Amino acid sequence: MSSEPSGIPHPLSHRVPDLGALELLLAVARHGSLGRAAREVGITQPAASSRIRSMERQLGVALVDRSPRGSRLTDAGALVTDWARRIVESAEAFDAGVQALRGRRDSRLRVAASMTIAEYLLPGWLIALRSDRPDTAVSLQAGNSAAVAERLLSGEADLGFVEGLAIPEGLDGAVVAHDRLVVVAAPSHPWARRREPIDPAELAVTPLVLRERGSGTRQVLDAALAGHGGLAEPLLELASTTAVKAAAVSGAGPAVLSELAITEELASRRLAAIPVAGVLLRRDLRAVWPTGHRPTGPARDLLSLTRARPGG
Incomplete structure (x- = not known):
């Protein structure tokens, strides 16, 4: 059997004191007094005495000589103190490094x-x-x-x-708002002058101005009209809400847009909302993040703000 090291780290011995005990021992060395240490x-003197005695039992050596004139390290205590100083300095460097990492993480937020x-x-x-x-x-x-x-x-976005x-x-996620899709057309379109709602079958066979496949709007519309023959080939397929809205205002054809996006156009009558009977065009708006990696830092704060200030 080989006696060479396996490369697997061994667990720390039960004789290694915790950092708090080592910090107390260093304070005793600085002050020469258990009370001042x-x-x-930030503990009482009886608690400090108890912790020193517990550390002495743990290590199996006497560390501090106590007398009416104060507390003095034994020879073994002085040696242990030198080792303790290196451990505590390394722990402080570790803590500073972690804080720097946390500060770097918290200095930016990438949102998609x-x-x-958006x-x-x-x-x-x-x-x-x-x-x-x-x-x-924030980007x-x-x-x-x-x-x-x-x-x-x-990994290109945090939230x-x-x-x-x-x-x-x-991905995992949480609903942060709700939205409704609205069929709209320019006031000159025949649908804008109808008194009765259009039915889903007519909407399905009509070429519309639509967002591209993969958009949330398109997914909801595809699902809503799947039982009515599915969507006709789009009249125009555009990559942004603004472009779809501009095409509808220009009279290119009817469009389906978020209620959030058309408030001004409906109020100014540049677009007319077209009622549709028998089909539900509501959707949830969600915050999402990779499964098992719940948002932290500024991403967590932004998620909290969406719940405090819902959008719909």
């Missing part, structure tokens, strides 16, 4: 969001976050829900927001 580390959330909800949430964390630099990448999932899973029917595979 106890005050420095689907288009509607344009109409996140600005308010990020303004509130800046009030709480003025030193955190925002907008794309469809599929792109948001890809960025999170590849995401999506609009689809379900949480993408590989």
Whole structure:
């Protein structure tokens, strides 16, 4: 059998004291007094005496000689103190390094969001976050829900927001707001002059101005009309909510847009909302993150803000 080291680290001996006990021993060495050492580390003198005795039993050697004139380290105590000083200094360096890592993590936040959330909800949430964390630099990448999932899973984003029917595979999430999709058209379109709602079958066979496949809007619409023959080939397929809205306002054709995105256009009558009977076009808006990696630092704070300031 080989006697060479296996490379597997051995567990620490039960005789190694904890850091608190070592810090107390160093304080005794500095002050020459158990009472003053106890005050420095924030415990009572009886508790300090008990901890020193416990450490002496643990190590099997006497560390401190106590007398009316004070407390003096034994020869063994002086040697143990030298070793303890190195351990405590290493622990302090470890703690400083961890704090630096935490500070670096907390100095930036990378957010990925689907288009509607990025344009109409996140600005308010990020303004509130800046009030709480003025030193955190935030970057925002907008794309469809599929792109948001890809960025999170590849480590390119710390927190995401999506609009689809379900949480993408590989992610966990929480509902932060609700939204309704609305069929809209320019006031000159025949649908805008109808008194009765259109039915799902007519909506399904009509070429519409739509977001691209992979967007949350498209997922909800596909699912809602699946039982009515599915969506017709789009009249136009555009990559942003703003582009879809502009096309609808120009009279290109009917479109389906988030209620959040069309408030001004409906109020100014540049678009008309078209009632649809017998189909539910509501959806949940979710914050998402990689499974098993719940948000921390500024990502956690932003998630809390979305719940305190819901968007819908």
